[in-house]
Amino acid sequence: MDSTIKISQLTFLAFYINGAAGSGKYTDLTLDKCYSALETGEIFHLLESRLKNGFDSSLLNEDQKIELIDEWQGFANVIDHGRKLCIDDGGLNLVVAYILNSIQYREK
Numbered sequence: 001m002d003s004t005i006k007i008s009q010l011t012f013l014a015f016y017i018n019g020a021a022g023s024g025k026y027t028d029l030t031l032d033k034c035y036s037a038l039e040t041g042e043i044f045h046l047l048e049s050r051l052k053n054g055f056d057s058s059l060l061n062e063d064q065k066i067e068l069i070d071e072w073q074g075f076a077n078v079i080d081h082g083r084k085l086c087i088d089d090g091g092l093n094l095v096v097a098y099i100l101n102s103i104q105y106r107e108k
Helices: 008-021 032-040 045-054 060-080 091-107
Strands: none
Touching: 008 045, 008 060, 008 091, 032 060, 032 091, 045 060, 060 091
């Protein structure tokens, strides 16, 4: 895979989103809401608008965001999030799981 995304960028994204998930402030960001935003390519916009200062997507340039959206859309089509990623609830938890999967994908 020819990617300019560094694992350190992905880990920082995971830290931001994991912190937001742990805060309990964003329970309205359900699995369905995050799936919908991912399907339409708006997941980063959703995270930026809801998490505000708790999320810094400037770690990635626009091409890298598009790359991750494409990658995560592929994951969504083939991965049973409940079985493989242990996610039964919480859209932010799903995004963290996708980030972790992206890290594993790059380690191969």
